[in-house]
Amino acid sequence: MENWQFSKRDDGVEIGLGGNASGSFTNDLFFNLAREALQNSLDASAGGKVKVSFSVEQLEADDLPGIESLKSHLADCLAHAKAKIIDLLLHTLNKV
Numbered sequence: 001m002e003n004w005q006f007s008k009r010d011d012g013v014e015i016g017l018g019g020n021a022s023g024s025f026t027n028d029l030f031f032n033l034a035r036e037a038l039q040n041s042l043d044a045s046a047g048g049k050v051k052v053s054f055s056v057e058q059l060e061a062d063d064l065p066g067i068e069s070l071k072s073h074l075a076d077c078l079a080h081a082k083a084k085i086i087d088l089l090l091h092t093l094n095k096v
Contacts, residue, residue: 002066004073030056 041050
């Protein structure tokens with residue numbers, strides 16, 4: 001079984017939901033994902049040539065390798081975001 005790996009930030013900075021990049025993916029998802037992949041490829045090329053190919057395929061979620069691991073990561077992210085929002089709301093209400 002495949003496991004999804006995500007890099008961890010060790011600098012204590014949290015961006016998460018509502019970060020400056022989150023609004024970039026709201027309108028045209030495929031265009032924005034392609035643009036992000038291209039930008040990352042250009043950034044990693046150190047000025048060299050880059051060739052990037054895309055293909056769009058449709059598959060069932062259960063056919064995606066490591067789908068349970070991905071679902072678990074996403075559930076953890078959502079729970080963390082909800083907790084941060086609740087903390088922010090409580091902090092704001094306590095100031096009133």
